[in-house]
Amino acid sequence: MSSSININFEQYLVSTKPKGAAIPVGLQDLLLAVVNTCSTLSHEVAQGALIGLLGSAGSGNVQGEVQQKLDIIANDQLIDGVKGCKSLAGLASEEMELPIAVQGTGDYLLLFDPLDGSSNIDVNVSIGTIFSILKKQDPSARMQTSDFLLSGRHQVAAGYVVYGPQTTMALTLGDGVVMFTLNKETGEFLLIKDAVTISPSTKEFAINMSNMRHWADPVRRYVEECLAGTNGVRDKDFNMRWIASMVADVHRVLSRGGVFMYPWDKRDPKKAGKLRLMYEANPMSFLVEQAGGASINGTQTIMDLKPTGLHERVSVMLGSKEEIDRLKQYHS
Ligand code: P6P
Numbered sequence: 386m387s388s389s390i391n392i393n394f395e396q397y398l399v400s401t402k403p404k405g406a407a408i409p410v411g412l413q414d415l416l417l418a419v420v421n422t423c424s425t426l427s428h429e430v431a432q433g434a435l436i437g438l439l440g441s442a443g444s445g446n447v448q449g450e451v452q453q454k455l456d457i458i459a460n461d462q463l464i465d466g467v468k469g470c471k472s473l474a475g476l477a478s479e480e481m482e483l484p485i486a487v488q489g490t491g492d493y494l495l496l497f498d499p500l501d502g503s504s505n506i507d508v509n510v511s512i513g514t515i516f517s518i519l520k521k522q523d524p525s526a527r528m529q530t531s532d533f534l535l536s537g538r539h540q541v542a543a544g545y546v547v548y549g550p551q552t553t554m555a556l557t558l559g560d561g562v563v564m565f566t567l568n569k570e571t572g573e574f575l576l577i578k579d580a581v582t583i584s585p586s587t588k589e590f591a592i593n594m595s596n597m598r599h600w601a602d603p604v605r606r607y608v609e610e611c612l613a614g615t616n617g618v619r620d621k622d623f624n625m626r627w628i629a630s631m632v633a634d635v636h637r638v639l640s641r642g643g644v645f646m647y648p649w650d651k652r653d654p655k656k657a658g659k660l661r662l663m664y665e666a667n668p669m670s671f672l673v674e675q676a677g678g679a680s681i682n683g684t685q686t687i688m689d690l691k692p693t694g695l696h697e698r699v700s701v702m703l704g705s706k707e708e709i710d711r712l713k714q715y716h717s
Pocket of ligand 1: 501502503504593629630631632647659660
């Protein structure tokens with residue numbers, strides 16, 4: 386499926402035919418509402434201190450994390466932005482313990498991390514919005530929390546908007562990955578790439594090295610071999626990156642290949658990982674798999690995992706397929 390570069394997001398939605406079928410109007414409407422809200426968020430994130438939006442909100446979220454002012458603003462604006470969508474049964478957010486019924490009934494369920502990487506807001510490092518859209522199993526029944534507990538395979542759309550030097554969106558509708566960049570003069574997202582692919586091999590890995598002593602052995606082995614470079618079994622030197630903003634790190638992997646890892650570690654053995662399955666790992670895994678990469682928790686494919694809780698966490702290793710296959714082999 387190819388579309389002409391530089392068309393805007395609305396033109397893309399009405400013209401593209403993922404797997405040969407037009408996008409349902411209700412899904413087009415929902416995607417437009419999310420993306421238009423992100424266009425506004427891009428402006429607010431860029432203003433930051435100038436409009437008093439930096440710093441802590443003085444509250445905590447369900448994750449037990451300190452909320453930044455922009456976390457709450459982004460959450461509220463996304464809720465406000467989609468509340469008129471007729472096909473949206475309900476939504477769930479990292480910032481709220483329970484989902485919200487929008488129409489109550491309807492074809493779709495929306496999940497999002499409204500502002501991922503928000504610990505970077507005050508130091509002017511790229512952050513972003515991550516979203517995932519599930520097809521509701523019974524559109525006529527009133528939404529309940531259990532409706533959201535579907536594996537990543539049930540996603541009909543997923544994407545992120547990274548607020549960086551450019552504001553760029555990556556999106557998959559299950560038939561490849563496309564990217565758009567925001568024209569800040571017109572407020573339009575314009576298509577810049579219509580067939581994003583991740584190279585199967587790479588020389589770049591991303592992980593928070595300060596946790597090294599806490600990792601499981603397979604992860605430690607993999608990273609030590611990368612560090613050994615041409616002096617070790619990999620016989621090639623690796624580069625390392627860690628932006629500590631998943632959206633920015635995954636955008637780099639989608640843009641030039643690489644491996645991103647936030648694995649389980651023994652600091653809190655009962656916690657499967659730091660990142661959340663439903664609105665961080667699943668949407669990112671959908672994008673990465675659709676771009677020819679892979680995404681696992683060490684032993685299993687993340688998108689096959691059956692969720693047991695809206696905010697459950699998961700160990701994440703995603704990116705260039707040959708590297709993820711190697712990590713899976715080390716975990717077996
Ligand atoms: P650490 C941001 O808070 C986040 O959830 C992800 O975006 C990011 O990859 C990770 O946490 C960074 O965690 O422990 O390196 O600060």
